[in-house]
Amino acid sequence: xxxxxxxxxxxxxxxxxxxxxxxxxLIRTALKKYEIARDSKKALFQDWQSARQTAAExxxxxxxxxxxxxxxxxxxxxxxxxxxxxxxxxEQAREIILTIVREKKASAIVKSKVMTGEEIHLNxxxxxxxxxxxxxxxxxxxxxxxxxxxxxxxxxxxxxxxxQISETFAKELGSAPTDSPEELTMIARRVxxxxxxxxxxxISGANFGIAETGMISITENEGNARLTCALxxxxxxxxxxxxILPKFEDLALFLPMLGTAGAGQTLTGYNSMYGGPRQPGETxxxxxxHVVLLDNKRTxxxxxxxxxxxxxxxxxxxxxxxxxxxxxxxxxxxxxTYQGPIGxxxxxxxxxxxxxxxxxxxxxxxxxxxQACPVKIDLHHHLLQSRRNAIAQRPVWWEKIAFRALSxxxxxxxLFSLGMKLGRIGQIFHPLVKATRIDPAHAWTQSRELxxxxxxTFREWWQHRK
Amino acid sequence: MNDERENILGRxxxxxxxxxxxxxxxxxxxxxxxxEREAAVHIPEWLPSVGVTFExxxxxxxxxxxxxxxxxxxxxxxxxLASQLREIAAAEGWKKVATHANxxxxxxxxxxxxxxxxxxxxYDVHExxxxxxxxxxxxxxxxxxxxxxxxxxxxxxxxxSILPPxxxxxxxxxxxxxxxxxxFALIKAKYGPENYPSLISFITGPSRTGDIERxxxxxxxxxxxxxxxxx
Ligand code: SF4
Numbered sequence: 001x002x003x004x005x006x007x008x009x010x011x012x013x014x015x016x017x018x019x020x021x022x023x024x025x026l027i028r029t030a031l032k033k034y035e036i037a038r039d040s041k042k043a044l045f046q047d048w049q050s051a052r053q054t055a056a057e058x059x060x061x062x063x064x065x066x067x068x069x070x071x072x073x074x075x076x077x078x079x080x081x082x083x084x085x086x087x088x089x090x091e092q093a094r095e096i097i098l099t100i101v102r103e104k105k106a107s108a109i110v111k112s113k114v115m116t117g118e119e120i121h122l123n124x125x126x127x128x129x130x131x132x133x134x135x136x137x138x139x140x141x142x143x144x145x146x147x148x149x150x151x152x153x154x155x156x157x158x159x160x161x162x163x164q165i166s167e168t169f170a171k172e173l174g175s176a177p178t179d180s181p182e183e184l185t186m187i188a189r190r191v192x193x194x195x196x197x198x199x200x201x202x203i204s205g206a207n208f209g210i211a212e213t214g215m216i217s218i219t220e221n222e223g224n225a226r227l228t229c230a231l232x233x234x235x236x237x238x239x240x241x242x243x244i245l246p247k248f249e250d251l252a253l254f255l256p257m258l259g260t261a262g263a264g265q266t267l268t269g270y271n272s273m274y275g276g277p278r279q280p281g282e283t284x285x286x287x288x289x290h291v292v293l294l295d296n297k298r299t300x301x302x303x304x305x306x307x308x309x310x311x312x313x314x315x316x317x318x319x320x321x322x323x324x325x326x327x328x329x330x331x332x333x334x335x336x337t338y339q340g341p342i343g344x345x346x347x348x349x350x351x352x353x354x355x356x357x358x359x360x361x362x363x364x365x366x367x368x369x370x371q372a373c374p375v376k377i378d379l380h381h382h383l384l385q386s387r388r389n390a391i392a393q394r395p396v397w398w399e400k401i402a403f404r405a406l407s408x409x410x411x412x413x414x415l416f417s418l419g420m421k422l423g424r425i426g427q428i429f430h431p432l433v434k435a436t437r438i439d440p441a442h443a444w445t446q447s448r449e450l451x452x453x454x455x456x457t458f459r460e461w462w463q464h465r466k
Numbered sequence: 467m468n469d470e471r472e473n474i475l476g477r478x479x480x481x482x483x484x485x486x487x488x489x490x491x492x493x494x495x496x497x498x499x500x501x502e503r504e505a506a507v508h509i510p511e512w513l514p515s516v517g518v519t520f521e522x523x524x525x526x527x528x529x530x531x532x533x534x535x536x537x538x539x540x541x542x543x544x545x546x547l548a549s550q551l552r553e554i555a556a557a558e559g560w561k562k563v564a565t566h567a568n569x570x571x572x573x574x575x576x577x578x579x580x581x582x583x584x585x586x587x588x589y590d591v592h593e594x595x596x597x598x599x600x601x602x603x604x605x606x607x608x609x610x611x612x613x614x615x616x617x618x619x620x621x622x623x624x625x626x627s628i629l630p631p632x633x634x635x636x637x638x639x640x641x642x643x644x645x646x647x648x649x650f651a652l653i654k655a656k657y658g659p660e661n662y663p664s665l666i667s668f669i670t671g672p673s674r675t676g677d678i679e680r681x682x683x684x685x686x687x688x689x690x691x692x693x694x695x696x697x
Contacts, residue, residue, distance in 0.1 A: 029679075029680075030679065030680045033680045034680065044514040045512060045513060045514055046511060046512055046513065046514065046515055047511065047512045048512070050508070050511075050512045051509075051512035051513070052490075053489070053490050053493075054506065054508065054509060054512060056489035056490045057489045057490075058506060059489070060486070060488070060489035063486075064482060064485075064486055065482075066478050066482070067475050067478045067479050067482065070474075070475065070478070071475065074471075080662075080664075086470040086471040086473075086474050087470060088470050088473055088474060092470065136687065137677075138675045138677040138678070138686055138687075139675075139677035142677070155676075155677065155680070156677070157677050157678070158680070160678075161679065162678055162679055165678055181678040181679060181681045181683050182683050184678055185675055185677075185678065185683040185685070185686055186685075188686075189685065189686065189687060192687060193595070193687075196687075197591050197592065197595060213658070213659070213662060215662070215666075221673070221674050221675055221676070221686070222673055222674065222675050222686035222687045222688065223628050223673035223686065223687040223688020223689070224686070224687040224688075226624070226628040226667065226687075226688060227625075227628055227629065227687055227688070229624065229665070230623075230624035230625040230628060230629070230665075231591060231625060231629075241474065241478075247506065248650055248653075248654060248658075249506065249509075249647060249650040249651065249654070250506060251646075251650060252509055252513070252645075252646035252647040252649070252650050253506070253509045253512070253513070253646075255646065255668070256513060256514075256611065256646060263676070265670075266514065266530070266610075266611050266612075266670075267611040267613055267646075267668060267670045268670065269669070269670050269671055269672075269673060269674050269688075270667060270668070270669060270670070270673075270688070271667065271668040271670070272665060272666065272667035272668075273665070273666040273667070274664060274665060275662045275663070275664050275665075275666070276664045277664065278664060279618075279663070279664045281619075282618050282619070282623060282663070282664060283566075283585050283586050283587070283588065283589070283618075283622065283623035284585065284589075284618075284623040284624050284625050285618065285623065285624045285664055285665065289664075293474070295474045295477070299474065299477035299478055299480075299481050300481075302477075302478065302481035302482070303477075303480070303481035303484070305484040305485060305486040305487070306486075306487070308481075308486040309486065309487075309489070312489075370492070370493075376489060376490045376492075376493060378492040381492060
């Protein structure tokens with residue numbers, strides 16, 4: 001495989017992190033807790049498998065008629081005073097948001113979790129123009145202080161211990177060191193409270209967009225999004241076009257599935273639907289509500305019918321949490337906005353197959369992700385399809401020769417048994433070069449044992465039997 | 467930006483010209499194409515069960531609330547409500563509370579004999595922030611999940627139920643509903659299709675986070691305490 005810079009980085013970071021036992025045990029403990037909670041909540045469903053099928057069908061309808069649903073969604077939002085903006089790419093989305101922010105002469109911006117914001121590098125763009133942006137989700141707030149990207153799109157600070165967080169707070173906020181998670185949370189609460197009250201603009205994401213009623217739905221535990229959408233004068237929501245659900249009541253299924261698959265909760269702490277700015281007769285809420293719809297290559301993914309179902313994703317994170325690769329290499333290694341199996345499936349579509357095809361190999365193909373996915377995305381087969389597509393698009397000459405040679409070998413019995421004999425001799429000397437540069441099986445033996453050739457093959461045994 | 471709208475919709479239409487495999491085809495052989503919204507009819511049958519009688523449902527709500535670390539108290543009439551509220555106020559040393567125009571909520575808040583901030587007719591955010599409790603009514607209580615359903619119309623706007631450190635919900639027994647589908651049906655029947663409140667929110671327990679080592683901490687940004695008084 002030809003190596004791209006992204007692939008080389010992935011390999012380097014993965015090699016270091018898999019050897020970091022402290023990191024692995026931290027992630028394993030966190031995910032074990034998640035697993036226990038998720039299983040107990042899943043068991044409460046009368047029929048989880050049928051719920052998955054129904055969710056898959058509803059999302060299928062939403063995505064395969066997205067043009068109509070999206071137009072309805074925008075029309076219904078606009079009918080109640082919301083400004084809807086359309087952005088084909090990251091640059092346009094940034095420009096739309098910057099224009100609003102400039103126009104309002106905003107001095108402070110408070111953000112609740114927006115994964116699409118990470119995707120378009122919104123914070124950098126706002127800060128470059130001198131606007132102060134504060135992340136209000138606790139995990140995001142922590143990684144923002146550390147100038148790191150989120151480690152997991154649901155649990156952004158999962159890779160940090162309370163000690164590390166306390167150090168960060170002491171350094172950046174001047175707080176006294178503590179090892180109590182409660183205290184650390186209260187430090188952040190105090191800092192952020194002031195921000196909500198003074199911020200001019202609140203920026204949020206959206207977990208779902210309801211076409212029928214023209215609403216966005218936000219799922220969160222902390223109440224930071226509720227505050228972000230209540231106090232500032234202007235609310236901007238950035239949303240990928242694939243987040244659409246056709247009907248209001250579809251949420252009755254999707255909200256508990258997101259809570260259960262995402263964090264092992266029957267329902268997440270706050271599930272809020274916003275259908276406009278402050279309406280006549282209402283006492284508070286923003287004067288302006290803007291919804292920015294982002295394509296950014298989602299339509300490219302859509303044009304591949306085989307993998308179109310990847311747009312059903314509700315970013316619950318369940319596929320990351322069960323992934324043996326994610327658990328070992330960690331979230332930062334991917335170098336993508338969306339980590340784990342779903343990230344490995346969609347990133348090649350969003351950012352280029354040849355540069356990101358290496359992620360299709362970051363899989364044991366165990367299928368755990370596909371089974372975990374609440375909307376039945378065929379994740380691990382999509383990884384195989386991406387491998388196939390990558391090679392069809394740009395064949396690798398030596399791989400072609402190698403496979404031809406192999407098939408020749410397997411088709412010629414004499415040659416094959418000669419190979420076996422040579423292998424038996426070869427493996428006597430193999431320990432001398434094992435895992436060194438001149439070892440022909442170098443790539444494999446670095447971290448694994450080479451299987452031994454049997455002292456006698458089945459054919460030999462058959463010939464010699466009495 | 468309207469030309470981008472046409473560009474995006476155009477790309478979607480172009481992409482959709484090739485049909486996708488039916489949903490779940492990789493998992494079951496009998497996967498069928500989606501017919502006219504048939505999918506959603508059975509949602510209540512897949513979700514967690516809720517019981518049939520009022521007693522069963524109130525017990526379920528109670529159990530869920532306890533698990534979520536919310537207080538739930540079943541009371542008899544306005545008098546008990548007022549005295550219960552006075553007890554909490556004394557125990558926590560409240561100095562100021564916030565509420566909104568509603569017979570039940572106002573009556574209870576006034577009986578405390580404390581300064582009361584009302585959010586209905588425009589209020590000062592700092593004033594609201596300095597209140598010890600926000601007292602509001604709700605649209606419904608959802609037995610299935612232990613949630614309180616609020617809207618900007620039922621609960622004094624967007625901030626009253628999220629800004630003060632203690633949210634006290636006052637509900638009537640007949641507001642207890644079975645499950646999430648019933649909650650969406652209720653909002654639709656009451657406000658749809660034109661008068662939806664600009665905020666509709668399911669509050670499921672007090673504000674919480676698990677962002678530090680996945681350890682539960684209450685009161686991340688919103689209320690540290692959630693009390694539901696049901697008369
Ligand atoms: S692919 Fe499925 S499991 Fe993974 S985040 Fe998306 S919805 Fe969740």
